Amino acid sequence: MIQLNNSPTGYGIVARSLHWLVAALIVYQFVLAQRADSATLFEKLGILATHKSVGLTVLALVVFRLLWRSYTTVPAPPPNETRLRSSLARISHSALYGLMIALPLSGWLMSSATNTPVSYFGWLTLPDVIAPSEAWANRLMLVHATLFWSLSALVAIHATAALYHHFVLHDNVLRRMLVSNGDTP
Numbered sequence: 001m002i003q004l005n006n007s008p009t010g011y012g013i014v015a016r017s018l019h020w021l022v023a024a025l026i027v028y029q030f031v032l033a034q035r036a037d038s039a040t041l042f043e044k045l046g047i048l049a050t051h052k053s054v055g056l057t058v059l060a061l062v063v064f065r066l067l068w069r070s071y072t073t074v075p076a077p078p079p080n081e082t083r084l085r086s087s088l089a090r091i092s093h094s095a096l097y098g099l100m101i102a103l104p105l106s107g108w109l110m111s112s113a114t115n116t117p118v119s120y121f122g123w124l125t126l127p128d129v130i131a132p133s134e135a136w137a138n139r140l141m142l143v144h145a146t147l148f149w150s151l152s153a154l155v156a157i158h159a160t161a162a163l164y165h166h167f168v169l170h171d172n173v174l175r176r177m178l179v180s181n182g183d184t185p
């Protein structure tokens, strides 16, 4: 039976789908930003319009994910977990959520500073949040890029920790985020 909610021992289908969907969208965002770098000006505008819309989708999904997380249970650490590891996991998960919120918000601020509209797939144009300013546009580009590289570094540590749990500690931490909710063998 498909379980929507998390349980004390594992993640339900909603948390698992959101985790992998958001991870894939973040990778796609990086690919789009790379393509924008080497595109002609005309192509760049189209690619960035998609980058902005997908980034806003990430923001909305992460807000929904946090609401869902507070509604459902958060699985407990596995029985073999030390206090140090479980604190590190808690801190890094909070930092990942923080970065996933701050990154799209910095993109929105940067777009306001460059005076380029943020349209959500052409359906809805978001208001500008700050006045146009070249100095702020440059600063915010640096902030946006720094947040992205911080997120990437943390994700590398996070993925390594997940693989360590699976291959060294032999617990169900990776499995419960991949396929089953951890209740079933």
Ligand code: HEM
Pocket (backbone or CB within 6 Å): 026, 029, 030, 033, 034, 036, 037, 048, 051, 052, 053, 054, 055, 056, 058, 059, 100, 103, 104, 105, 106, 107, 108, 110, 111, 118, 144, 145, 148
């Ligand atoms: C999870 C969401 C996002 C990720 C992972 C992401 C990632 C990136 C990356 C890696 C770059 C390239 C930075 C560089 O060249 O050093 C970039 C550039 C940019 N991003 Fe985002 N971004 C996200 C969301 C957004 C949002 C929501 C907006 C606007 C509403 C936005 C607007 C921009 C703009 C305007 C650029 C500059 C592109 C250029 O001029 O070459 N981003 N982003």
Ligand code: HEM
Pocket (backbone or CB within 6 Å): 019, 022, 023, 024, 026, 027, 069, 074, 075, 077, 089, 093, 094, 096, 097, 100, 155, 158, 159, 160, 162, 163, 173, 174, 175, 176, 177
């Ligand atoms: C952009 C990439 C990623 C981001 C932003 C991300 C973010 C997160 C966050 C915020 C959580 C906490 C979930 C919660 O309890 O609410 C989490 C859990 C988890 N992630 Fe990721 N993740 C990413 C990629 C990966 C990758 C590549 C792997 C595996 C190789 C992975 C494995 C896991 C596992 C196993 C958990 C569950 C941890 C536990 O049960 O305590 N993640 N991830």
